[in-house]
Amino acid sequence: CLLSYAVNLFIFSMGRLTLAQPPIMPKGGFVDPELYADPLPQALVLTAIVISFATTALFLVVMMASRGVTGTDH
Numbered sequence: 001c002l003l004s005y006a007v008n009l010f011i012f013s014m015g016r017l018t019l020a021q022p023p024i025m026p027k028g029g030f031v032d033p034e035l036y037a038d039p040l041p042q043a044l045v046l047t048a049i050v051i052s053f054a055t056t057a058l059f060l061v062v063m064m065a066s067r068g069v070t071g072t073d074h
Contacts, residue, residue, distance in 0.1 A: 012041055
C-alpha cells in the first residue's frame with residue numbers, strides 16, 4: 001500500500017507541479033508550455049486511486065462472502 005502511494009506521488013510530481021495554473025493550453029498562437037500544468041499525470045494518479053479503491057472493495061466483499069460460506073476467517 002505504501003509503495004502504491006509512493007508511485008502515485010512520483011507520477012504526480014513528474015507532471016510539473018504548478019500552483020493556480022490552468023491544465024489546458026488555449027488555442028492559437030505560441031504559448032509557453034512551462035506556464036501550464038500537465039493533465040496526464042493527474043489523470044493517471046486519479047485512475048490509480050480509483051482502481052486501488054475498487055480492488056480493496058472487491059477484496060473485502062470476497063473475504064466477507066468467504067467468511068459467510070465457511071463460518072471462519074481463516
